[in-house]
Amino acid sequence: MELFVDQFLNLEIMRQAFPLLLRGLGMTLLLCLAVVPLGLVGGLAVALICRSRWRAVRWPAYALIDFFRAVPPLVLLIFIYAGLPFVGIRPSPFVAVCVAFLLNTSSYYGEIYRAGIDSIGRGQWEAARSTGLNVFQTLAWVIVPQAVRNVLPDLISNTVEVVKLTSIASVVAMPELLYAADMARSLTYNPSPIVLAAAIYLALLWPCVRLLSRMEHKVAR
Amino acid sequence: MDRFVDAFLNPAVIEKYLPDILWGMVVTVEVAAAVVVTGVLGGLVLAAIRSFRVRPLNALIVLFVDVFRALPPLVIILIAYFGLPNVGISLSGFTVLWLVLSLVLAAFSEEIFWSGILSIRKGQWEAARSTGLSFVQTLAWVILPQAVRMTVPPLTNRTIAITKNTALGAVIGVPEILMQAQTAQSFSGNATPLLIGSLAYILLFIPVVAVGRWLETRFAWGRA
Numbered sequence: 001m002e003l004f005v006d007q008f009l010n011l012e013i014m015r016q017a018f019p020l021l022l023r024g025l026g027m028t029l030l031l032c033l034a035v036v037p038l039g040l041v042g043g044l045a046v047a048l049i050c051r052s053r054w055r056a057v058r059w060p061a062y063a064l065i066d067f068f069r070a071v072p073p074l075v076l077l078i079f080i081y082a083g084l085p086f087v088g089i090r091p092s093p094f095v096a097v098c099v100a101f102l103l104n105t106s107s108y109y110g111e112i113y114r115a116g117i118d119s120i121g122r123g124q125w126e127a128a129r130s131t132g133l134n135v136f137q138t139l140a141w142v143i144v145p146q147a148v149r150n151v152l153p154d155l156i157s158n159t160v161e162v163v164k165l166t167s168i169a170s171v172v173a174m175p176e177l178l179y180a181a182d183m184a185r186s187l188t189y190n191p192s193p194i195v196l197a198a199a200i201y202l203a204l205l206w207p208c209v210r211l212l213s214r215m216e217h218k219v220a221r
Numbered sequence: 222m223d224r225f226v227d228a229f230l231n232p233a234v235i236e237k238y239l240p241d242i243l244w245g246m247v248v249t250v251e252v253a254a255a256v257v258v259t260g261v262l263g264g265l266v267l268a269a270i271r272s273f274r275v276r277p278l279n280a281l282i283v284l285f286v287d288v289f290r291a292l293p294p295l296v297i298i299l300i301a302y303f304g305l306p307n308v309g310i311s312l313s314g315f316t317v318l319w320l321v322l323s324l325v326l327a328a329f330s331e332e333i334f335w336s337g338i339l340s341i342r343k344g345q346w347e348a349a350r351s352t353g354l355s356f357v358q359t360l361a362w363v364i365l366p367q368a369v370r371m372t373v374p375p376l377t378n379r380t381i382a383i384t385k386n387t388a389l390g391a392v393i394g395v396p397e398i399l400m401q402a403q404t405a406q407s408f409s410g411n412a413t414p415l416l417i418g419s420l421a422y423i424l425l426f427i428p429v430v431a432v433g434r435w436l437e438t439r440f441a442w443g444r445a
Contacts, residue, residue: 007307008300066434069381070426071419072388075399079415082403086228086412160291161382167293171392178296191304198296205291213287216336 010192017184017193024180025200031094031166031176035101036159042102043109048139050114068107074168076100081172093174097166105162112154116147153215160208164201177201227411234413238405242414245401246421248315252397253384253425255319260326261380265369267327268334272360282331289328294386297321302393314395318387326383333376337368374437381429388422398422 049061068076081096091099120143128138148155170179181197271282289297302317312320341364349359391399402418 003308008304066427066430067423069430070385070423072385072399072422074388074391075402075419075422078399078403079419082406083229083412083415087225164291164293167295168389170295178293178299181296182299185299185303189307191300191307194296194300194303198292198300201293201296202288202291206287209287209291213283213332216332217339 007190008192008195010190013184013188013190013192014196017181017188017196020180020184021177021193021197021200024175024177024197027175027180028163028166028177031097031169031174032163034094034098035105035166036162038098038102039105039109039158039162040155042106044113044144046106046110047113047117050110051117065107065110068103071104073100073104073165074171076104077168077172093169093172096172097169097174101162101165105158105165108158108161109155112151112158113144113147115154116151117143119150120146153212156208156215157212160205160212163205167201229412229416231409231411231413234405234409234411235417238401238409238414239417241401241405242398242417242421245396245398245418246425248390248395249387249397249422249425252315252319252322252387252390252395256322256326256384256387257380259319259323260383261330261376263323263327264330264332265334265365267331268338269360269365271331271335272338272364273356286328286331289325290332294321294325294383295389295392297325298389298393314390314393317393318390318395322383322386325386326380329379329383330376333372333379334368337372338364340371341367370440373440374433377433377436381426381433384429385422385426 046061046065050058050065052058052061077096077100080091080100081093084091124142124146125138128142129135133141166176167178169176170182173179177197177200178194181193184193185191267282267286271279298317298321301312301321302314305312305317345363345367346359349363350356354362387395387397388399390397391403394400398418398421402414402421405414406412
């Protein structure tokens with residue numbers, strides 16, 4: 001038991017690593033501020049493209065969604081970060097992460113928006129159009145607000161996944177929370193800093209997970 | 222264009238490293254299959270236990286589910302892989318990857334199954350019990366078959382997402398596709414293995430994603 005505490009809950013080492021981890025947390029939050037809006041906007045674009053009237057537009061969009069859903073995000077990230085320099089494109093870790101996340105998460109957000117837009121009855125479209133709103137006004141003021149409300153739990157759940165996913169940025173030496181923790185681990189030969197990082201992730205995400213759990217079980221009778 | 226072909230589709234590199242990547246595909250399929258079986262079964266068992274509504278047990282299950290839903294899998298993998306040997310438990314990278322991803326999938330699928338169980342009307346329980354079925358029989362023959370049916374689409378999506386995390390094995394030296402591709406890339410000084418590795422994932426997962434889509438329409442029907 002003592003060995004366990006010394007290895008996983010070593011307060012002395014945690015105290016030393018804390019400033020480093022805080023800086024890492026700052027980078028994680030910055031990453032989230034970049035990739036979550038990118039995904040939300042990209043996803044909406046994807047969803048709208050998938051509803052296009054023209055098959056020639058719809059089918060490539062579906063193919064791309066399935067493509068990016070089939071490739072693990074870490075593979076995509078490493079391809080962009082380590083592969084593209086071979087043809088002369090050298091993205092910084094931050095840019096590589098942003099591009100990989102845009103491609104990956106837009107597909108997921110896109111599917112969610114699509115389900116949301118599908119859940120709005122045709123009558124809403126017709127009514128909005130007949131009051132003189134054009135297609136974009138109808139989307140912006142009538143359809144999307146209702147669609148978003150219908151799929152809010154899924155949007156939040158996916159956002160939690162995106163925040164968790166930022167941890168893979170550590171693999172391309174982006175100095176975010178997990179990277180900082182792993183660096184502290186390799187300096188001290190003690191995994192306590194990663195446990196501390198886990199505690200920080202928990203503090204950040206547990207409230208969201210609780211909220212989601214409640215929303216998901218609301219249908220209970 | 223020549224430069225692109227040379228960097229990403231170099232025939233000599235393909236010939237030399239294709240066997241490694243194919244071997245990586247075998248490892249990826251092994252881990253993925255093991256994770257799907259233990260993860261989904263684990264989630265189903267936990268959800269079944271939860272329906273007995275024993276308070277302390279349920280609190281533990283909820284705690285487990287919350288923690289494994291909130292933590293990034295890579296964090297848990299690193300703690301297990303680098304931490305456990307220090308307290309005398311040495312697990313191979315393969316075992317750690319399988320164990321951690323199974324636990325994560327079990328947590329997510331427990332929530333999905335539990336939602337399914339909750340969505341079955343109370344009348345179903347009462348009717349089944351009044352025909353003389355015991356609690357366990359009711360759960361096994363009446364409630365779960367209906368609940369599981371309803372959970373197929375979300376469960377498939379979640380399972381695909383978590384199975385793709387097998388690529389995280391590359392970080393702890395599991396010789397799966399990504400690891401093989403990265404090793405080949407650094408040996409050959411050429412990006413071809415990375416592209417082949419990505420294609421290998423697409424080959425494995427596009428059918429799964431397509432089946433997921435099909436299941437979603439097949440099982441999409443109103444709640445019971």
